[in-house]
Amino acid sequence: MTTASLAAIHVYPVKALAGRGLDSAEVEPWGIAGDRRWLLTRPDGAKLTQREQPRLALASAELLPGGGLRVSAPGREPLEVEVPDPATAGLFTVEVWRDTVEAVPAAEEAGAWFSAYLGTEVRLVHMDAPERRRPVDPAYSRPGETVSFADGYPLLVTTTASLDALNSLIAQGDHADDGPLPMNRFRPSVVITGTAPWEEDTWRRVRVGELTFRVAKPCGRCVVTTTDQGTAERGKEPLRTLARHRRFGDQLVFGQNLIPEHSGRVRSGDSFEVLERQG
Numbered sequence: 001m002t003t004a005s006l007a008a009i010h011v012y013p014v015k016a017l018a019g020r021g022l023d024s025a026e027v028e029p030w031g032i033a034g035d036r037r038w039l040l041t042r043p044d045g046a047k048l049t050q051r052e053q054p055r056l057a058l059a060s061a062e063l064l065p066g067g068g069l070r071v072s073a074p075g076r077e078p079l080e081v082e083v084p085d086p087a088t089a090g091l092f093t094v095e096v097w098r099d100t101v102e103a104v105p106a107a108e109e110a111g112a113w114f115s116a117y118l119g120t121e122v123r124l125v126h127m128d129a130p131e132r133r134r135p136v137d138p139a140y141s142r143p144g145e146t147v148s149f150a151d152g153y154p155l156l157v158t159t160t161a162s163l164d165a166l167n168s169l170i171a172q173g174d175h176a177d178d179g180p181l182p183m184n185r186f187r188p189s190v191v192i193t194g195t196a197p198w199e200e201d202t203w204r205r206v207r208v209g210e211l212t213f214r215v216a217k218p219c220g221r222c223v224v225t226t227t228d229q230g231t232a233e234r235g236k237e238p239l240r241t242l243a244r245h246r247r248f249g250d251q252l253v254f255g256q257n258l259i260p261e262h263s264g265r266v267r268s269g270d271s272f273e274v275l276e277r278q279g
Contacts (some may be wrong), residue, residue, distance in 0.1 A: 002194040003194055003271065004193065004195050004271070004272040004273070005190070005192070005193060005269055005270060005271055005274055006190060006192060006193035006209065006266060006267070006269060006270040006271075007091055007191045007192060007193035007217060007268070008021060008179040008183070008188075008191040008268065009022040009023070009024070009032070009190055009191075009266060009268060009272060010188060010189060010190075011024070011025060011033075011035045011063070012031050012035055012036050012040055012187075013034055013035070013036070013037065013038055013061040013062070013069055013151040013186065014036070014038040014039070014040065014059075014069065014071070014124070014150075015036045015038065015039045015040070015047070015049065015149045015150070016040065016048065016049040016050050016053070016056040016057075016062040016063050016200075017056055017057075017060055017210065018043050018057060018059065018060040018061075019059070019184065019187060019231065020059070020062065020063075020242070021092065021128055022088055022266075022268075023267065024265055024266065024267040024268065025179040025262050025264070025265065025266055026028075026058070026134050026156070026184050026264070026265050027171050027178045027211055027255065027263060027264055027266055028154075028260070029132050029145070029146065029260055029261075029263060030130075030147050030154050030190055031148055031150060031154035031155055031189070032111055032154075032155065032245070034063045034067070034152065035148065035189065036128050036148045036149040036150045037067070037094070037126060037149065038058070038061065038069065038124060038125070038126050038149070038207065039094060039103065039124070039125050039127070040114055040123070040124055040125075040128075040216045041120060041122065041123050041124075041125060042121070042123075043091075043121050043122075043123065043191065045092060045093050045094040045095055045171050046057055046094075046095050046225050047094065047095060047096045047097075047149075048186075049224070050179050050224045051222060051223055051224060052229055053075065053118055053120075054227045054232040054234060055117070055132060055193055055232045056118075056232075057228075057229045057230075057232045058073060058074055058230075058231075058232050059069045059071065059072065059073035059074075059117065060072055060073070063163075064080065066160045067082040068080060068081055068082045069085050069128075071110075071113065071114075073117045074271050075117070075181055076113065076116070076117050077189065078107070079110065080111075080122065081106050081110045082106075083109065083126060083128070084104045084105060084107065084126055084128075085104070085260075086104045086128060086129075089104050089105050089106075089107075090105070091103065091104060091231065092105045092123070092125055093155075094125055096134060096149055097151065097152070099134045099135075100129070101132055101133075101134055103125035103126060103128075103132065103133050104124075104125060104126045104127075105123060105124070105125050105126075106124040106125060106126060106130050107217075110143055111123045111124050115188075127148055127149060130139070130146070133146035133147060133148060134146060134147050134148070134149075135147075136152065136153060136154070136216070137152060137153075140257075141259060142260075145188050145259055152257065153216055153217075153256040153257035153259060154187045154218075154258065154259055154260055155190060155213070155257070155259075155260070156187070156188045156190075156206040156219055156254040156255050156256070156257055156258065157188060157189065157190050157191070157192060157200065157206075157213075157215075157255060157256050157257075157258050158183060158186050158188040158190075158191050158192070158200075158254065159191065159193070159197075159199070159200055159263050160183070160191060160192070160193040160194045160197050160260065161193070161194075161195050161197040161198075162195075162198050162199075162200065162255075163181070163183055163186075163198050163253065164197065165197035165198065166181070166238060166242075166246075166254065167179050167180035167181060169241050169244075169245055170237050170238060170241045172205045173237075173240065173241050173244070173257075174240070175235065175236040175237050175240055175241075177200070178235040178236055178237035179237055179239075180236075181225075181237060181238055182229075184227075184229045185224075185225045185226075185227070185238065185249070186221070186225060186254055186255055187224070188255060188257070190208065190258075190266065192272050194207075194272070196254065198223075199274075200215075200255070200256045201218070202274075202277045202278050203215045203256060203274055203276075203278075204273040204276040204277055204278050205274075205276035205278060206258075206272065206273065206274050206275060207269065207271075207272065207273045207274075207275055208266050208270050208271075208272055208276075209264075209265075209266050209267060209270030210264055210265075211260060211262065211263075211264045211265075211266055212260075212262070212275065213258040213259060213260055213261060214258070214259045214261060215256050215257070215258060216256075216257040216259050217256070217257050218248055218251065218253040218255070218256055218257070219253060219254060219255040219256060219257050220251030220252060220253060221238070221242060221251075221252045221253065221254050223239070224239050225239060225242075225254070226238070226239055238254070239252055243252060250275070251258070252269050
């Protein structure tokens with residue numbers, strides 16, 4: 001019998017930029033430490049992601065001690081960005097989906113660096129304080145549960161078995177040349193190996209190492225999944241195949257959203273267990 005375990009951990013310091021693999025990570029109530037604490041916005045405060053700017057996939061950010069960043073992108077010299085101080089930088093209102101929150105603008109140099117790379121004016125902002133975290137959708141959360149700049153939930157889990165199953169379906173379809181797809185198309189926080197394909201649809205509560213998580217809801221997928229994270233080019237898959245085989249209501253689903261039940265550390269290779277399944 002195969003034992004399920006934690007195969008990979010990923011952190012995305014700046015929302016929409018490339019992720020980084022970790023051997024271990026501290027899990028906070030609102031997500032993996034350092035995950036999506038930074039955000040690019042338009043001048044009016046609206047979020048900017050790979051949906052509008054696929055070239056963000058080619059940029060990356062390395063977390064520095066103290067929470068700062070070293071950002072890099074093709075054709076640009078790397079830049080170090082310090083955590084801004086709200087006492088001097090002030091606050092800037094940003095919109096992330098239906099949420100309006102206050103964030104702290106980074107130095108103008110950082111915004112200019114990204115603006116030059118993208119060819120359009122943008123700002124880089126930081127979510128500094130717990131009281132400025134966004135509330136998780138109350139339909140799937142408990143009072144007081146929050147999230148950073150992630151789309152909606154603290155963590156996203158995917159499984160290698162479901163990716164293999166999806167790639168098999170893509171190979172049988174009209175756009176087989178688009179596959180097989182790597183896991184980075186789905187930008188997960190944690191990846192589990194050793195489960196059955198699509199088994200995650202039944203999970204309600206799970207354990208990774210010593211930490212437990214509630215499974216909030218399936219993750220609806222968007223055009224970002226069609227973006228090659230190494231070239232920023234877009235294709236038809238996986239949305240075409242998900243539409244045929246993984247439509248849940250009005251959403252095309254791959255992966256599940258998680259909410260931590262407490263804080264602690266997870267490590268690659270940690271055991272994985274399903275504690276509760278849907279009735």
